[in-house]
Amino acid sequence: MKIFLLGGTKDSVNIIEHVKNNYEAYILTTTTTEYGAKLALEGGSDETIARPLLKDEIIKIFINGDFDILIDATHPFAEHITQTSASIAKELKIPFIRFERPPINLENIDTSRIHYANSFDEAGKMIESNFPKGNVMHFAGANTMEEVLKHVPTERFYPRILKVAGSLEKCEKLNVNPDHIIPMKGAASKQENIELIEKYDASVMITKESGEIGGVIEKIDAANEKDIAIIMIQRPEIAGLNKNDMVSNLDELDIKLKSFF
Template sequence: MKILLLGGTKDSTNIIRHVKENYDAYILTTTTTEYGARLSHESGSDDTIARPLLKDEIIEIIENENFELLIDATHPFAEHITQTSTSIAKELRMPYIRFERPTTNLENIDTSHIHYVNSFDDAGKLIKNEFDRGNILHLAGANTMRDIVKYVSVDRFYPRILKVESSIAKCQELGIDQSHIIPMKGAASLEENIELMEKYDASVMITKESGDIGGVVEKIQAANEKNVAVVMIQRPKIDELNKNDIVSNLEELDIKLKDFF
């Protein structure tokens, strides 16, 4: 079976390994970066495309190469590509699976430091109005920085990002000093988060509600320990998604895949 996997996440590399170990499948994985493509290849993807794709390009790949299944395992906050992929599946009448990591279970976590917002623009406004002192630790990726620094000084802003060319360029465009850039190497542990907060004298931290795999619990626990405010952007709701197309773990994925193999 030929599978087109929209990836670039830890979820997607887990899916690649699982499918290649358990099914007879060819996988082409699309990511937006060379780094994501390399991880996909190392996980067993037969081929990769390392750049953002337009809707027409994805359709052309599916039709020209006769892909039989579309799996969207992009980040929970990559709402545009999920909207696009659902639209493509409907247009082409092809099988579609959305792998959506579960939300973070905060049942036994002290949430008193968390301030929930619905967008990064709202996060920037909140910090401007309520946290006008101390440094800002941005743990939400390079693509979201602009909405924050519209409202706060870059002198206070410390982003943790992948040290890839495109992310560094975004920092330069925004006037973020190189000494403020924190290189990212996957999800940080509790101890690493505490160390970051101490080193950069953070009074507030920005993160996405990206699930346990994104290290959200460790960020909150570190913030609790260091008395740092947490501004958490809640996941976007994607109305176009059919709940019957969503799986949240590899066991649920297997149930879907067994219909095709």
């Protein structure tokens, strides 16, 4: 089977490795960065496209490449591309799977330092009013910095981002001090997070509710140990998704693939 995979996440790399080990399949993976494409190739993807694609481009590549199925394994917060992929599947009447990583289980975790927000603008306002002192570590990607920086001064702001051209340009545009940029390579361990909190004298950490695979538990544990606040952005409810198209683990993915093929 020929798979068109919308990737750029650890989930998508896991899918590539799993499919390649268990099926006869050709996989084209699209990511928004060269780093994401590199990880996809290392995972076994046959081909990659390392740039954002418009809806019409995805449709054209899918049809011209004679692909059998569209799998969306983008980040839980990549709301626009997930809505786009679901609408493409509906228009083309093609097999479609949305791989949605499960939310984190906080049942046995100390959540007393977590403050929930529905947007990054809300997070910035919360910090401005409730946490006016100490530095802010932004563990939520370069694309979300601007909303926070409407309310938080750049001298307090330390983003952990991929040091790629697009992210560095955003930092420059927003006047983020280059010395404040924390290079990112995958999810950090609890100890690494503790060391960052100490190094940058942080009083607040911003993160997304991106699931265990996104290192959220390690961030919470580190924040608890160092007694700092966490602003956690809750996942968006993505309109237009059919629950029957969604899977949350590789076993469920297998069931779906076998039902299609």
